[in-house]
Amino acid sequence: MSNLEKYVNAFVEGLGVDKDIVKPGLEYQAIAEWDSVGHMGLISSIEETFDIMMETDDIIDLSSFEKGKEILATKYDIAF
Amino acid sequence: MQQEFDNVTFLVGSKDILMQMEHIPVLPIFSDKVREFLAILSDELLHDKQAKQFGDIMAYAFWIRGAAIEKVYTKYVSETHRIGRGIAFQIAPSNIPVQFAISMTYAIISGNISVVRVSRKNFRQVDIICEVIKRVLTEKCTQLKPYICVLRYDHDESVTKWLSSICDIRMIWGGDNTISMIRQISIQPRCIELGFADRYSLAVINADDYLKSDFKVVAKDFYNDTYYTDQNACSSTRLIIWIGNQIEKAQKIFWDNLACEVNIKYKLSEICGSEKLLKTAICAAKHPEIREIRQNNAIVRIELPQLYDDTMDFKGNCGYFFEYATSNLESIVSLLKKDCQTVTFLGETLEDDIHKLVDLYGVRGVDRIVPLGHSIDLSFVWDGYDLPITLSRVVGNA
Numbered sequence: 001m002s003n004l005e006k007y008v009n010a011f012v013e014g015l016g017v018d019k020d021i022v023k024p025g026l027e028y029q030a031i032a033e034w035d036s037v038g039h040m041g042l043i044s045s046i047e048e049t050f051d052i053m054m055e056t057d058d059i060i061d062l063s064s065f066e067k068g069k070e071i072l073a074t075k076y077d078i079a080f
Numbered sequence: 081m082q083q084e085f086d087n088v089t090f091l092v093g094s095k096d097i098l099m100q101m102e103h104i105p106v107l108p109i110f111s112d113k114v115r116e117f118l119a120i121l122s123d124e125l126l127h128d129k130q131a132k133q134f135g136d137i138m139a140y141a142f143w144i145r146g147a148a149i150e151k152v153y154t155k156y157v158s159e160t161h162r163i164g165r166g167i168a169f170q171i172a173p174s175n176i177p178v179q180f181a182i183s184m185t186y187a188i189i190s191g192n193i194s195v196v197r198v199s200r201k202n203f204r205q206v207d208i209i210c211e212v213i214k215r216v217l218t219e220k221c222t223q224l225k226p227y228i229c230v231l232r233y234d235h236d237e238s239v240t241k242w243l244s245s246i247c248d249i250r251m252i253w254g255g256d257n258t259i260s261m262i263r264q265i266s267i268q269p270r271c272i273e274l275g276f277a278d279r280y281s282l283a284v285i286n287a288d289d290y291l292k293s294d295f296k297v298v299a300k301d302f303y304n305d306t307y308y309t310d311q312n313a314c315s316s317t318r319l320i321i322w323i324g325n326q327i328e329k330a331q332k333i334f335w336d337n338l339a340c341e342v343n344i345k346y347k348l349s350e351i352c353g354s355e356k357l358l359k360t361a362i363c364a365a366k367h368p369e370i371r372e373i374r375q376n377n378a379i380v381r382i383e384l385p386q387l388y389d390d391t392m393d394f395k396g397n398c399g400y401f402f403e404y405a406t407s408n409l410e411s412i413v414s415l416l417k418k419d420c421q422t423v424t425f426l427g428e429t430l431e432d433d434i435h436k437l438v439d440l441y442g443v444r445g446v447d448r449i450v451p452l453g454h455s456i457d458l459s460f461v462w463d464g465y466d467l468p469i470t471l472s473r474v475v476g477n478a
Contacts, residue, residue, distance in 0.1 A: 016127065037135065040142040041126040047147035048123075054147070 004080050006049050007069065014038070014045030026065040052076050083242045091198065091210040092217070093229030098195065102246055104226045106164035107191040109472045110153045114188045117221040119146035124212050131212065134205050135308075136178045143458040144185055152460055156468055161475040164191025165272070166248030168471065171240075171262060172196055173253040173276075175312045177203035180230065181213075182458060183251060188227060189460070190471035195229045195243060206230075241265050249471055252276065274470070276463055279314035279421035280392045283452055284321045284412070284434065286427030287330035298426065299337035301453025305424060307346050308456065311397045314463075315422040315448070315455040318395045319402040321412050323427070327405045339375050342399065348378045352398035356380045363394035387414055409433055413441050420445030421463065426452040 001009075011022040015033040028034055034042065043059050046052075050072065054062075058075060062068045072078040085095045107114060125131045125141035132138065142148070156162075168187035172180035180196045187194035198206050210230055217225045233239050244250060244265045250273045252259045259275045267273060283305070290298065305317050322331065360372050360382060367388055373381040384391065384404045391402060392415075406412070416423075416438065423434055423446055431449055438446050447464040450457065460467050 014126075037132050037138045040138050044122065044126050044142065044145040044147070047145065052147065053151045 003050075003078055004069075007046070007072070007080070010045040010049040011042065011065070014042035016041070022065065024066055028063040046072070050076065050078055052078075084238070087236050088231050088233045088239055091206065091230040091232060092213050093195075093225075093231070097226055098229050098231075100226060101167050101193050101195065101229070104193050106166060106193070107188075107227075109159060109162045109164070109191050109468050110149075110156055110189060111191060113221070113223055114191075115146075115149055115153065117216065117224050118144040118149055118185065118189070120216050120220050121213060122146065124216055125209070128208070128212060130204075130208050134208070136176075137205050137209060139456075139458065140178045140181055140209075143182075149189075159469075159474070161477070162191075162469075162472050163475065164193070165471065165473050166192060167243075167246055168192040168194050168249040168251060169243045169247035170194065170196045170251040171253060171258070172198045173255075174199035174201050176253075176309070177205035178209065179253055180206060181209050183253060184228065184230070186460070186462075186467040186471060187249070187251075188224075190468045192249060192471060193227045195231070195247070197240070197243075198230060198232050200232065200234065237265070244271075247271055249274070272470075274463075274465065276314075277419075279419050279463070280318050280395055281315050281422035281424070281455060282319040282321060282412075282415060282420070283317040283424045284323065284409070284427065284430055285330070285334075285425075285452070286430060287322055287324035287327040289324070289427040290330045290334065291326055293426070295333055295337040296341075298334070298452065299341040302334075302338060303341045303345065304453055305455040306401075307342060307399060310352070311400065313456055317401070317424060317455060318392065319404065319415070321409075322403065322405040323407065323409055331403070335375055335379065335381065339379055342378050343376075346378055346399070348398060353377045356396050356398065356400050359394055359396040359400060366390070366394075387411065389414065391415070392419065410437065413437060413443060416441070416443040416445045418444045422446075422448040422450060422455050424450055424452045424455050 008019065008022045011017065012019050015038050017031065017033050021031065028039065043054060043062070046068070047054055058071050062071055069080050073080055122141045122145040125137060131141065170183045170187060172183060180198045184194045184196050213228065213230070217228065240262065244267050247267065248271055250267055250271060252262050253276045256277055259277055309316055311318065324330070360380070363382065364370055369385050371383040373383060375381065378399045380400050382402050384402055387404055425431055425434060434449050
């Protein structure tokens, strides 16, 4: 599985949503499942997927599907 | 002595498990079994439909998530030959629903067998977490089943007496009265006891630094530190110390922004509203020179012309704040007494400045100095105890 596929899966698992809606343009608070509570499930899922522990600032900054990729790529050496 | 358990409800565990606890081996601190259990519990809670309705359950679940526990573990990995002390009997408080689970986490991560008595108040959060713990213990972590009991019972001193007679650690979360009542009941000579009593907390804000910050973010942070728990937590800010040059300007912006946040999120109960009136009346009877500023009923500010020794005797809840402006940070030393738990700060040099005060004056209080917005963060160091160390014992070699 590619990192992108893993990343998409982390959203599906973490937020409990369909794969179809996990794509560029998806933003925090834009869907009911991705609220502040869902965000914690998502972060936990991303951390588990890539075996990392995210810094608090990054957890707060992860505000969209695209932004998450950028954070993982620049700060956690995960290539997409 | 044959102990009766007729009036005991087991939310997790059973009478048989409880009776066997004295014979169960302790574990090393941060054992594989416990780390695995916490990671699964976190995952299950974060995805549980009912749990998701409660921010406090989610915050707990997020705290014990796999990656976070592994990170904490790295701090303790050099602690070899450190194992649990035995049975940790814990009495949970009646004002913070998830505290029982936090306490259990401290107990088991330190290698102990955990028995928690929860409050008689029926919090939904307690039932939800216990259901999930039971499920995880039954389906995935059966090896830990003998290590965890959560129980509830009415005024049955015989159960407390029996548990106190077999435990190796007794942890009491609660008011001073609860603690002193339970202290009447004896424990084994080598048992250690920790009392997590009522404390108060304060914030120090540098007005000039505040004016350079994002006002909305600060309002959200301060809301989380205070209104989120109705100021019921020991770590909730009761008093704000303002320092710097532009205090009046900062105060106006600060309280206006907080009011926006409070108006959207907070529902003030009528009882709280009238209690606040009463608090001010009592405080003013003793100190007539105080000034009350009522932003609206949900935000009541009491301006103090000086710091009284008994200021905290008048502390209130649900949006009740003392304020004091000073040009000299050293004037707050009189507040840093035994009962003072957390000092939150907003200001570039304040963290260092406050640490220096603590060291210079050797004050008896202040167990945490954290940035504003982080007062309710969960931590394995609490009330001045490094809990995985305090709750375990080391097998020495010298």
